Structures are given as C-alpha cells and as structure tokens.
Amino acid sequence: MATSNDFHNGMVIRRDGKLLQVVEFLHVKPGKGGAFVRSKLKDVKSGRVLEVTWRAGEKVDDVRLERSKAQFLYRDDFLHFMKLDNYEQISLAVDAVGKDKARFLKEGLEIEMLLDGAEPVVVELPNFVELKVTQTDPGVKGDTVSGGSKPATLETGAVVQVPLFLEEGEVVKVDTRTGSYVSRVQ
Numbered sequence: 001m002a003t004s005n006d007f008h009n010g011m012v013i014r015r016d017g018k019l020l021q022v023v024e025f026l027h028v029k030p031g032k033g034g035a036f037v038r039s040k041l042k043d044v045k046s047g048r049v050l051e052v053t054w055r056a057g058e059k060v061d062d063v064r065l066e067r068s069k070a071q072f073l074y075r076d077d078f079l080h081f082m083k084l085d086n087y088e089q090i091s092l093a094v095d096a097v098g099k100d101k102a103r104f105l106k107e108g109l110e111i112e113m114l115l116d117g118a119e120p121v122v123v124e125l126p127n128f129v130e131l132k133v134t135q136t137d138p139g140v141k142g143d144t145v146s147g148g149s150k151p152a153t154l155e156t157g158a159v160v161q162v163p164l165f166l167e168e169g170e171v172v173k174v175d176t177r178t179g180s181y182v183s184r185v186q
Contacts, residue, residue: 001059001060001061001062002059002060002061002062003057003058003059003060004037004039004054004055004056004057004058004060005027005037005056005057006060006062007022007025007037007039008022008025009022009023009024009025010022011062012044012062012063012064012065013041013060013061013062013063014061014063015041015052015060015061018043018044018045019043019044019045019063019065019116019121020041020042020043020044020050021041021042021044022039022040022041023039023040023041023042023049024039024040025037025038025039025040026038026039027056029056034055034056035055035056036053036054036055036056037053037054037055037056037058038051038052038053039051039052039053039054044114044121044122045096045121045122047098063116065114065115065116065121065122066114066115066116067112067113067114067115068083068084068085068112068113068114068115069083069084069085069110069111069112069113070082070083070084070090070110070111070112070113070123071084071108071109071110071111072105072106072107072108072109072110072111073089073107074107075102075105078091078092078093078094079091079092079093079094079097079102079105081111081113081120081123083113084110090113090120092120092123096120096123097123098123100179101123101125101176103156103157103158103179104125104129104131104156104158104174104176104179105125105156106129106131106155106156109125109126109129110126111123111124111125111126112124125176126176127175127176127177128173128174128175128176128182129173129174129176130171130172130173130174130185131154131155131156131158131171131172131174132154132155132169132170132171132172133152133153133154133155133162133166133167133168133169133170133171133172134153134154134155134168135152135153135168136150136151136152136153136162136166136167136168137150137151138167148163148164149161149162149163149164149181150162150163150164150166152166152172154172154174158174158179160172160174160179160180160181161180161181162181163181166184170184170185171184171185172184172185173185
C-alpha cells in the first residue's frame with residue numbers, strides 16, 4: 001500500500017478494480033483546511049483520463065507492473081505474441097491491444113508488454129515502424145491543392161496519408177502514436 005503523498009509520474013495504482021497510471025499530480029496545501037492532492041489518472045486499458053482529488057495521506061493500492069519483451073507472431077481472430085525471455089506464447093483479443101495499435105503490428109515486430117502477474121495489461125509498440133506500401137493511387141503532377149498527400153494502404157492493412165511522390169512497393173516510416181507518415185526509408 002502507498003499513500004497519495006507517494007504519487008509520482010508513471011506510478012500505477014488500482015482503484016475500483018481498474019489499473020490507473022498517474023499522468024500528473026499536484027500537492028495543494030491551502031491556508032485553511034487540510035492538504036490534498038489533485039491528480040490526472042489514465043486508465044491503462046481504455047486510455048481514458050480521469051481527474052481525481054485525494055486527501056493528503058489517503059491510502060492507495062500500488063501496483064507493480066513487470067516489463068517483458070515480446071515478439072508479434074501472427075494474427076487470426078486473436079493477436080499472437082511470444083515472450084522473448086521464456087518463449088511462452090500469449091494470445092490477446094484485438095480490443096485488449098487496441099485497434100489503433102493493432103493496425104501497425106507486423107510479423108516479427110518486437111514490442112514491450114506490461115504484465116500484472118502473468119496477465120498482460122498493456123502492449124507498447126515502438127514509436128516508429130517501417131512498413132511497405134501495398135496500394136496507393138499514382139500521384140498526379142501539379143495536384144498539390146489537397147496539401148500534397150494521398151491515402152496509402154500499408155502491408156498490415158493500415159491506411160495513412162503519404163506524399164504524392166510515394167509509389168507502391170516503397171517502405172515508409174510511420175509514427176505509431178499518431179498514425180502519421182514520417183519519412184521514406186531508402
């Protein structure tokens with residue numbers, strides 16, 4: 001057990017059966033009355049952010065999450081991963097990983113998994129992945145009214161906006177946090 005006075009950024013607590021990560025906190029000591037702690041907590045599974053006010057010294061359930069490297073193997077109805085330390089295979093539903101993240105999973109991609117005991121809680125992708133463009137329309141010369149971008153389908157099925165000069169078969173670097181094109185890979 002910990003208290004609200006022990007909060008630090010990145011700390012994970014359990015409240016009402018949910019895992020919440022401390023994003024931001026502020027200790028407030030007003031001139032009149034007791035001290036309190038204002039906090040922004042992010043639900044680890046859904047990503048929703050809550051604002052909660054705690055009394056100073058209020059007890060919270062501190063959770064220690066274990067980090068483990070894993071590799072994405074393949075996708076069927078589930079997403080299949082292999083832990084790299086003991087080669088144990090884990091299958092997760094797409095919703096458990098998050099549809100935004102799942103669209104960038106490529107076979108052989110190394111990821112980090114946060115585990116609560118043996119149960120996977122969060123899958124963290126690398127910030128950037130390199131994916132091949134499988135389908136895109138040819139860029140029309142002089143068509144820069146739309147900002148000079150066009151949709152492209154990547155090898156994982158994800159669709160991102162890319163510059164007009166990119167063609168099918170080229171490899172692009174994509175930011176997994178925002179889902180946006182970063183650069184072309186030579």
